[in-house]
Structure formats: structure tokens, C-alpha cells
Amino acid sequence: MVMNCPICGKKHDVKLKRRKASSTIKGEKVQYDEEYFACEEVKGDNEFATAAIENANLLRARNAYREKMGLLTSDEIVKIREKYGLSQVDLSQALGWGEATISRYESKAIQDSAYDNVLQLIRINPLILYYLYIQNGAVLNKNKEGVLMQRIREELLASGREIIARDKLESFYITYNEATIENGFKCLDIDKLETIINYLAKKIKNLFKVKLMKMLWYVDILSFQMNNRSMTGLVYQHATMGALPIGHDAILQLDNVSFLEEMSPDYDNVKYHIIYNEKLDLKGLTKDERNIIDSVITKFNSMNTKEIVDYMHEEEAYKQTNDGEIISFEWAKSLNKF
Ligand SMILES: [Zn+2]
Structure with a gap:
């Protein structure tokens, strides 16, 4: 990539390189892939990185820590969120967390194990997200809630996991969780x-x-x-x-x-x-x-x-x-x- 090289001060092609690196996070030594630029016009101290590359390195180091500790990686958190069709703020609110929580976990901060447990549970069992959402006051607007409920139902049917008949019947009625003319103004009992x-x-x-x-x-x-x-x-x-x-x-x-x-x-x-x-x-x-x-x-x-x-x-x-x-x-x- 051609850029103004901060090492030699000239404009030239600089190659992005990758190597194994290690770092200590929360007392754990972890290995991760580190990226950097090197100026080939200069011998010796010729490495540099942009802010974006440093952020990506940090994210890889933290994800290595997460993998080592059995926590979800930031990519896995993104996937869980996308599975339910929610934005970062929406998923945070649906779970009753601070608005910025998911955004932080997807970009840099390592999640506490209590938060990680919740995310792991909703990854395996869509009904848990449903129950947490209801418990936390069903905060999303009606459009978003409709999308979420539909996704929960689809995930539940697709998961093929063994669910007890009661859960199964409830899952059919997730989209009818309000008293309307369709259910005769009564939620499933x-x-x-x-x-x-x-x-x-x-x-x-x-x-x-x-x-x-x-x-x-x-x-x-x-x-x-x-x-x-x-x-x-x-x-x-x-x-x-x-x-x-x-x-x-x-x-x-x-x-x-x-x-x-x-x-x-x-x-x-x-x-x-x-x-x-x-x-x-x-x-x-x-x-x-x-x-x-x-x-x-x-x-x-x-x-x-x-x-x-x-x-x-x-x-x-x-x-x-x-x-x-x-x-x-x-x-x-x-x-x-x-
Ligand atoms: Zn250079």
C-alpha cells in the first residue's frame, strides 16, 4: 500500500506483515497474530502501525484471551446479536444492560463472566432471550419487537433442540404475547x-x-x-x-x-x-x-x-x-x- 512512510519520510509502497506475538492480559499470557508495517528503505528500527492496525491487534489479543478462558469472542457476540436481528443498543436494552454494553464487548472490552454466561445461554436457547426480554420490561418498540419475536421463533424451530412441549407451545405464541382480538384479549394460559x-x-x-x-x-x-x-x-x-x-x-x-x-x-x-x-x-x-x-x-x-x-x-x-x-x-x- 502506497503511503507517506513515517520512518523514512518518503512516499512509497509499504507491505503489511503478520507475525506471532504474545501479551499478558489479566495475568494470562496469550499468543495472537500481530500485524505491522515495515519500511524496507531503512535498516534496523523500521516498524510502524496505524491506529486502526493497533486496535485490530489489541482486539486479536483480547480474543485470544477470551478463547483461552472459554469466553465468547467479539465475533461470536456479533453473530449472536445478528442472529436475533438486533442492533448493539437494542440487544443491550433487551437484556436490561447499559446501552453501550454490547458495543464495548464487540469492539474492545472483555466481558465479565456473568455477562458472558447470559450471552452463551441466549446463543443456545432462544427462549432464554424471550424470557429475559419480557422480564426486562419488553423495552423495544413494536416493530423491533415484532422482528425479534419472529427471529426467536425461527431460531427455536431451527435449533431442533429438545424442548418440552410447554416451551414448544409457548414458542408458537411468542408473537401473540399481548391481549388482542386475535387471542380473544387473553394471553395463552x-x-x-x-x-x-x-x-x-x-x-x-x-x-x-x-x-x-x-x-x-x-x-x-x-x-x-x-x-x-x-x-x-x-x-x-x-x-x-x-x-x-x-x-x-x-x-x-x-x-x-x-x-x-x-x-x-x-x-x-x-x-x-x-x-x-x-x-x-x-x-x-x-x-x-x-x-x-x-x-x-x-x-x-x-x-x-x-x-x-x-x-x-x-x-x-x-x-x-x-x-x-x-x-x-x-x-x-x-x-x-x-
Ligand atoms: Zn519508508
Whole structure:
């Protein structure tokens, strides 16, 4: 690179060189790659570096220390941040840290191990970032929060890590963490959902998955009609067989939901027969809630899957929405007479 050489004072081509160097950081001796310029016009003391090169050397030395001590390197911190689509300030705030914290860790300062632990955790488990974010007061604006929640969900699905069904179901609802018309002004309540499913399973002999999903929708939409609030906080989508809650597979996998896999008579399909789980008590339901669930049971108890699907197909909520569309609780207004 041609430059005004500070060693000989002339303008000429100077080569950037690289060598192994060592340095002592926080009492630890570390080896790193050092870069420098050398003027070949002069013998002896002919080395120099620009401020940018000195900074880069310092960063490499500190990263060598981090690697030696098992801390994240600055590049790894950048990657974690980018994975979640956040700026340095946003990630700092999301974690409840001072605004400049991430910027310092990415550029020069070596992070304390407590901070490093948090960053390592959110690297492995997106749900931890989610929980910390909520705990720290959900400080980002709605646009940024939307991006973050979407990224968390994608990372969670892509991670393929073993997550318990409850986490899995929650991950589907990360983007519905506020009371809106889509969830019937209630955030997902998994304990309540498990109790309702168990209550239904206790009272209905032939409770199969599709029928259960329809009954949950009727429980929620009736609850909304009466109290302006759904019961479970599930969000339903328009599917061929009627309303289907987001994360329906994860619902069946919940710890307190029990089912038997049964073959249909033509041996082509496995049917999920939901059965009563005696371990879970049903005290979590109020009298009002039981009344609503009982009215749904009375209405559909004797219907088979096809009959309840046909019934749902006559609802405006179904007729006026398209495949995959979220069925808003607005439709409670035009629910067919119960
Ligand atoms: Zn020179």
C-alpha cells in the first residue's frame, strides 16, 4: 500500500506483515497474530502501525484471551446479536444492560463472566432471550419487537433442540404475547388449557383430536361472546376442518394431556383419542367457565367428527375467512345460535 512512510519520510509502497506475538492480559499470557508495517528503505528500527492496525491487534489479543478462558469472542457476540436481528443498543436494552454494553464487548472490552454466561445461554436457547426480554420490561418498540419475536421463533424451530412441549407451545405464541382480538384479549394460559382439555376428556367418551380442537374454539368464542375474553388464549386459523389452534400438535404433547393412538377402521389413519388424566384436578375452572364448557359439551357430545366439522362449516367465522387466515374473535358476533 502506497503511503507517506513515517520512518523514512518518503512516499512509497509499504507491505503489511503478520507475525506471532504474545501479551499478558489479566495475568494470562496469550499468543495472537500481530500485524505491522515495515519500511524496507531503512535498516534496523523500521516498524510502524496505524491506529486502526493497533486496535485490530489489541482486539486479536483480547480474543485470544477470551478463547483461552472459554469466553465468547467479539465475533461470536456479533453473530449472536445478528442472529436475533438486533442492533448493539437494542440487544443491550433487551437484556436490561447499559446501552453501550454490547458495543464495548464487540469492539474492545472483555466481558465479565456473568455477562458472558447470559450471552452463551441466549446463543443456545432462544427462549432464554424471550424470557429475559419480557422480564426486562419488553423495552423495544413494536416493530423491533415484532422482528425479534419472529427471529426467536425461527431460531427455536431451527435449533431442533429438545424442548418440552410447554416451551414448544409457548414458542408458537411468542408473537401473540399481548391481549388482542386475535387471542380473544387473553394471553395463552397453558394451565387453563390443560384443565379444560381434561374436563372435556372426563365428560366425553369419544374425544378425538379434531373434535377437541373444534370444541376448544367453541369454548373460547362463547367465552368471548359472554365476557369479551377467551378462556385459553389460543389463536385459531382457518383450516379445511374448521378452526384449528396454532401449535395444535404441541397441545397434544403437553405433560398433562393424555391420549391413545388408535387406528381408524380402514387402517390408514392414526386417530388421537384424548383420555382423562386423573392426576390433574379440575379445580382450576370457575363456575362460569364450567357453565360455558358444559354448554359446549351438551351441544356436541353426541356429534362425531364429521358432524361437528359440518356444523363449524356453517359458521360465518369459517365462511368469511380463507385457508390459513387467523379467525378473529370479532366473529363471536355472528356465531350461529347455540
Ligand atoms: Zn519508508
